[in-house]
Amino acid sequence: MIDYNDLAQKYLQHRRVHPQVLKELVKSSGITNKSQVLEIGCGTGIYSIAIQQQVPMKCWAIDQSEEMLKIAASQSSTITFLQGRVEALNFEDNYFDFVFSVDVIHHIEDIIPYFAEGFRVLKPGGKICSVTDSEEIIQNRRPLAFYFPETIDVDLKRYHSIYVLRARMQQAGFRDIQHTQVEFPYEITDIQAYRDKIFSCLHLISPESYQNGLSRMEQDLLDGPIKGNSRYSLLWGTKKARIVFV
Template sequence: MADDRVNYDEISRVYDEVRGVDRAVIQSLLNGVDLDASCAVLDIGCGTGNYTDVMQRLMQARITGLDQSEGMLAKARAKNGQIDFRQGDAQQMLFAGASFDFVYMTDVIHHVTEIGRLLGEIARVLRPGGKVCIVTQSHAQIGRRPIAAFFPATVAVDTARYPDIPQIVAAAAAHSLAFVREERLGEGEPTLYGQPFLAAVRARGYSMLRLISDEEYRRGLAQVEAQLAQGDLAVPKAGKTLIWLQK
């Protein structure tokens, strides 16, 4: 659910220091569609354009990025001047009906207030037969996030904020977006948490750290600092879920 404490104009200042693309997600997005130069793609909640930029470089299709934060879009436009980046709310898009062949969104759906309106809009702007990929985390994956060991309160915050996979699939079906398949990427893969993670935590650059109490945040930060003072920490990734839909 949208929350005033999560301000992406402000987060845009640190976002690219702490977040980049997940190559496995890019590979799945590319594998899941068959697009040529005549096709149009929409990246909803494109943020600073990390995924939009890489997708534009790797695809022949024309790509548009949509985000509601001008701060995030300013970073995106500076990154790639060949992409049409538009400001707007995904729940009320200005695009004409049947404009896109493929619509995807990465780490956005938990910010959207009404997912029914979002999915209705996606169905409207998609061409018949067009595909959708929603990249998110399931409630089970949220419970297994390494950050939860330091900030346990984030689990309740994010299981309340994120719609779980069956809820997304049901909301999509109500708007004639048929479920195609679910992919889970990266679960249990080892990764290293080091100084970039600490910098992100210090900047409260992960939105859920803005939704826990200051006391919970300070307690967790002290634990992260103590742990990383001994060197990088090897942890298993929680992984991501990709929900594929088709109109």
């Protein structure tokens, strides 16, 4: 089990917003400066902070990790950061216009309460977005799948498939369910984030496999930057307003 309290400082040092994920979250959520937004599993809060810089709305963000939240609160005084678990949200019904998470749902074994709670706290017409990796993305991650091939099986078992996620969203009551993908090609000149194991799958492979991948990265870096391509799946759903016939 990964303890995110131990990773908080390393997240602050290495984790950055994915520009295309940010762009999609702002554009497709339809939020305005009158919106109320909730991020679940916010970590150090990078996404809430970046979204609020573009659209100055009211924002709440929760995480289970106290250390992540301490860092998040030190980065923004205009977001309400709260400790909590995604399976039991401490908010009233019909409160938010937009609920989102980035890289969180693969940590949640039972996603039925995750979607049920998301649905409950959204206003009618509100949207949810879960940013995750599809099976195809897991199999082709650059550089992870290339240098650490053991991560493929580990994460195919750990991540919920897009098919299952869509079905659970439908069961929770979401409609207009849509799956979009984004990518961001980049060059890696420093592999400290891999040494610091900020990618949770690196904690779940054998030490030999991890060392082997790291040595290959170090070797390849001698010839120049390593090519990376960060890809994500975004799963969107809407809590439809009920039409009442009188």
